[in-house]
Amino acid sequence: MNPFDNVLKQIDLANEYLKLDDGIVEILKKPKRILEVAIPVKLDNGKTKVFTGYRVQHNDARGPCKGGIRYHPDVTLGEVKALATWMTWKCSVVDIPLGGGKGGIICNPKELSLSENERLTRGFANQIADFIGPYKDVPAPDVYTNPQTMAWIMDTYSNIHRKMTPEVITGKPISIGGSEGRDTATAKGVALCVREAAKVLNINLKESTSVIQGYGNAGLHSATFLSEYGSKIIAVSDSSGAIYSKSGFNVEQLNNYKNKTGSIVNFPNSESIDSDKLLEIECDVLIPAALENVITGKNAKNIKTKIISEAANGPTIPEADEILDNNGVFLVPDILANAGGVFTSYLEWVQNLQRDHWTNSIVSKRLEQGMVDAFNNVYSVSKKHNVSMRKAALILGISRVADVIKLLN
Numbered sequence: 001m002n003p004f005d006n007v008l009k010q011i012d013l014a015n016e017y018l019k020l021d022d023g024i025v026e027i028l029k030k031p032k033r034i035l036e037v038a039i040p041v042k043l044d045n046g047k048t049k050v051f052t053g054y055r056v057q058h059n060d061a062r063g064p065c066k067g068g069i070r071y072h073p074d075v076t077l078g079e080v081k082a083l084a085t086w087m088t089w090k091c092s093v094v095d096i097p098l099g100g101g102k103g104g105i106i107c108n109p110k111e112l113s114l115s116e117n118e119r120l121t122r123g124f125a126n127q128i129a130d131f132i133g134p135y136k137d138v139p140a141p142d143v144y145t146n147p148q149t150m151a152w153i154m155d156t157y158s159n160i161h162r163k164m165t166p167e168v169i170t171g172k173p174i175s176i177g178g179s180e181g182r183d184t185a186t187a188k189g190v191a192l193c194v195r196e197a198a199k200v201l202n203i204n205l206k207e208s209t210s211v212i213q214g215y216g217n218a219g220l221h222s223a224t225f226l227s228e229y230g231s232k233i234i235a236v237s238d239s240s241g242a243i244y245s246k247s248g249f250n251v252e253q254l255n256n257y258k259n260k261t262g263s264i265v266n267f268p269n270s271e272s273i274d275s276d277k278l279l280e281i282e283c284d285v286l287i288p289a290a291l292e293n294v295i296t297g298k299n300a301k302n303i304k305t306k307i308i309s310e311a312a313n314g315p316t317i318p319e320a321d322e323i324l325d326n327n328g329v330f331l332v333p334d335i336l337a338n339a340g341g342v343f344t345s346y347l348e349w350v351q352n353l354q355r356d357h358w359t360n361s362i363v364s365k366r367l368e369q370g371m372v373d374a375f376n377n378v379y380s381v382s383k384k385h386n387v388s389m390r391k392a393a394l395i396l397g398i399s400r401v402a403d404v405i406k407l408l409n
Contacts (some may be wrong), residue, residue, distance in 0.1 A: 070104045
């Protein structure tokens with residue numbers, strides 16, 4: 001399923017309550033700019049391979065576009081358009097003055113050497129250098145990109161424009177303008193949403209169990225935060241497989257094992273399970289932290305959890321949303337749950353513009369306050385309209401963007 005089809009359905013869903021003019025809806029449904037580039041890269045074996053890259057700017061009514069760049073063999077333009085649109089709603093939901101953008105390169109980074117990855121990244125940065133900028137479009141890391149990737153992009157952009165420009169990108173190493181707390185920010189937002197949802201549902205997290213699908217950066221750190229809240233992590237998965245422990249994992253040991261071996265598979269005293277069945281394990285908290293469209297109409301009816309906090313972007317298709325809602329699952333949608341990353345990216349951007357550097361304590365407090373306020377605002381809309389948290393987040397996020405478009409058009 002094309003993720004952008006989900007986006008269009010979600011806009012129509014929110015508009016049932018917002019009653020926007022047709023012209024506004026049309027603006028919201030179409031990305032403002034789409035760039036496709038060909039990136040020739042000389043490989044270590046001397047051959048040249050041409051990669052395809054995308055950068056989509058969905059909407060900049062509320063501020064410069066903001067969104068990550070992912071490297072993955074399954075990247076499509078439809079996916080990037082969807083992710084850019086979700087970034088617009090996400091920035092709006094947490095009420096930061098940014099719009100939505102996204103980028104991607106069709107490649108398998110696991111097959112690239114470090115030097116090939118650098119040449120690919122700098123080639124892409126060179127192609128999009130006139131398309132991005134501190135007041136136009138500010139990229140960030142995403143799937144299979146990291147602070148080193150961002151450093152190469154910042155350096156390439158700065159060389160082209162003949163001045164050091166750290167504010168052109170976020171998620172950088174701290175030594176060149178990155179923010180404290182950025183590496184764990186997405187996961188912290190996910191966990192904070194679980195904490196606030198548990199309060200609403202009167203669930204004691206110290207007596208809860210959690211399952212995490214996807215054990216990359218967001219999944220791993222989500223496990224750490226949930227464990228600190230007292231939740232028992234009983235099952236996790238990554239791209240290599242899935243494991244289960246009825247008594248719960250020692251998260252610190254599991255994280256060390258993952259960092260050392262590159263996978264959670266064969267972690268001592270764990271039971272190997274079918275990755276496809278992980279989502280259906282009975283638990284109190286479920287964290288989908290992998291890719292899109294993993295919770296579908298086929299498996300949603302088998303999901304036995306009380307809270308879902310979407311660390312991934314677009315993990316649940318609309319058909320599954322309805323099933324989960326009817327089954328009483330409290331789902332915190334991606335545009336709220338994983339907004340901790342973009343919120344802290346915003347803080348990094350502000351620090352760079354001011355040529356300042358804030359302590360981890362300052363960043364952490366601002367992130368927590370921002371996420372709690374956003375959760376409460378979405379929950380209030382949910383109660384007002386008697387709708388799910390996803391519908392409420394879409395109503396809130398889209399309405400804020402639409403209000404600005406009305407003022408400017």
